[in-house]
Amino acid sequence: MTTTRRSLLLAASLLPVIAMAQPAADKKHRLVIQVTDNDPARWTMVLNNTKNAQADVGGADKIDIEIVNYGPGIHMLMKDSPVAERIAELAKTGVKFAACQNTMKGMKLTKDDMLTTVDYVPAGVTELMKKQEEGWTYLRP
Amino acid sequence: MTTTRRSLLLAASLLPVIAMAQPAADKKHRLVIQVTDNDPARWTMVLNNTKNAQADVGGADKIDIEIVNYGPGIHMLMKDSPVAERIAELAKTGVKFAACQNTMKGMKLTKDDMLTTVDYVPAGVTELMKKQEEGWTYLRP
Amino acid sequence: MTTTRRSLLLAASLLPVIAMAQPAADKKHRLVIQVTDNDPARWTMVLNNTKNAQADVGGADKIDIEIVNYGPGIHMLMKDSPVAERIAELAKTGVKFAACQNTMKGMKLTKDDMLTTVDYVPAGVTELMKKQEEGWTYLRP
Numbered sequence: 001m002t003t004t005r006r007s008l009l010l011a012a013s014l015l016p017v018i019a020m021a022q023p024a025a026d027k028k029h030r031l032v033i034q035v036t037d038n039d040p041a042r043w044t045m046v047l048n049n050t051k052n053a054q055a056d057v058g059g060a061d062k063i064d065i066e067i068v069n070y071g072p073g074i075h076m077l078m079k080d081s082p083v084a085e086r087i088a089e090l091a092k093t094g095v096k097f098a099a100c101q102n103t104m105k106g107m108k109l110t111k112d113d114m115l116t117t118v119d120y121v122p123a124g125v126t127e128l129m130k131k132q133e134e135g136w137t138y139l140r141p
Numbered sequence: 142m143t144t145t146r147r148s149l150l151l152a153a154s155l156l157p158v159i160a161m162a163q164p165a166a167d168k169k170h171r172l173v174i175q176v177t178d179n180d181p182a183r184w185t186m187v188l189n190n191t192k193n194a195q196a197d198v199g200g201a202d203k204i205d206i207e208i209v210n211y212g213p214g215i216h217m218l219m220k221d222s223p224v225a226e227r228i229a230e231l232a233k234t235g236v237k238f239a240a241c242q243n244t245m246k247g248m249k250l251t252k253d254d255m256l257t258t259v260d261y262v263p264a265g266v267t268e269l270m271k272k273q274e275e276g277w278t279y280l281r282p
Numbered sequence: 283m284t285t286t287r288r289s290l291l292l293a294a295s296l297l298p299v300i301a302m303a304q305p306a307a308d309k310k311h312r313l314v315i316q317v318t319d320n321d322p323a324r325w326t327m328v329l330n331n332t333k334n335a336q337a338d339v340g341g342a343d344k345i346d347i348e349i350v351n352y353g354p355g356i357h358m359l360m361k362d363s364p365v366a367e368r369i370a371e372l373a374k375t376g377v378k379f380a381a382c383q384n385t386m387k388g389m390k391l392t393k394d395d396m397l398t399t400v401d402y403v404p405a406g407v408t409e410l411m412k413k414q415e416e417g418w419t420y421l422r423p
Contacts, residue, residue: 029411029415031411034280034281034282036186036282045318045353045354048353048384048388049352049353049406049407052384052405052407052408053405053407053408053411055405056384056404056405056407056408057408070190071186071189071190071282072186102189102193106189122197123193123194123196123197124190125172125190125193125194125197125280125282126193126194126197126198128278128280129170129172129194129278129280132278132279133170133278137410137411137414137415137420138278138279138414138420139316139407139410139411139422140280140281140316140422141316141318141353141407175421175422175423177327177423211331212327212330212331212423213327243330243334243338247330263338264334264335264337264338265331266313266331266334266335266338266421266423267334267335267338267339269419269421270311270313270335270421273419273420274311274419279419279420281421281422
């Protein structure tokens with residue numbers, strides 16, 4: 001066996017130990033934020049966090065942010081939401097607001113009840129899991 | 142092209158695939174959920190989340206779920222828990238409910254105080270850390 | 283130097299960038315804990331968690347812990363904090379307490395308002411994101 005080949009096998013054996021994704025210096029950050037409280041003060045904090053994160057990494061184009069609302073958190077994305085204007089502003093910068101359709105079914109909500117900027121996911125919990133599996137970092141404010 | 146070079150290219154092509162702590166298409170999802178609130182409404186949400194996650198990924202056999210209860214969350218796993226029946230049902234599908242023995246010691250609880258389906262971990266906080274270190278995704282509803 | 287060998291060295295140099303979800307057996311654990319509630323009972327739980335985690339992994343030298351306080355959680359790190367003594371004790375063991383300067387600006391707080399053992403980060407939310415990107419595990423008690 002050549003030294004080179006041994007090195008390759010060694011490298012391969014290390015692969016399961018490493019793992020996990022995150023941005024190299026030139027890659028976009030990816031952040032998924034969970035909202036599960038029916039609490040406008042917390043929603044405001046989440047929206048502040050989002051804006052601060054964009055500013056702190058050097059601009060909205062440097063970071064993908066998805067805010068996943070489920071359970072009691074679904075209220076943040078309804079038409080009568082007290083933070084509707086801020087959601088619309090952030091959506092314009094590329095932030096995605098995802099409503100859990102399992103929650104909506106349980107609460108008998110339809111898309112007509114929701115803000116127009118809202119995206120839909122089948123289940124908030126699996127959306128949060130899958131994003132993490134893809135290497136997004138997770139925040140639960 | 143030499144064998145060595147082909148191996149290198151193969152190794153390089155694998156990097157993006159392994160660059161995340163989660164399942165390829167044919168692997169099980171692994172989700173660890175934290176319960177630290179003494180709040181039956183939240184417990185119900187967690188149990189709904191668990192059921193929804195199983196359904197959404199195609200069945201309980203496609204996902205390992207461990208629910209770690211510590212601090213005030215320990216009450217969910219006590220004999221008088223209002224969600225005892227649902228816990229028993231989910232335990233039958235393979236969901237693991239883990240009680241923090243540090244919390245139990247602090248609250249002078251023994252295994253006699255707990256539901257029979259409960260598993261035990263020395264410390265909830267390190268259980269949550271270690272599961273993440275092993276590549277499980279983390280949810281804090 | 284052969285091309286093959288150069289490729290190997292290149293591959294090796296990439297490893298730190300893509301790597302790191304967790305410690306190998308002989309590496310330090312790394313845990314970042316979020317505090318966003320103005321709730322002394324929860325602060326006490328967080329400090330208990332910190333102490334338990336140190337004990338459970340075999341000592342404070344086996345684990346790096348950073349506690350990031352932002353939003354309403356900033357109060358934990360103020361001079362009148364009811365848990366000031368425990369913070370001072372844990373800081374001596376190497377635990378880092380990080381205050382979010384965005385929050386401080388918003389609340390018109392200066393470093394004179396804060397405990398002397400406190401460290402500062404520009405934004406709590408990005409600190410939590412970046413630590414996770416570097417492979418730290420995340421806890422939100």
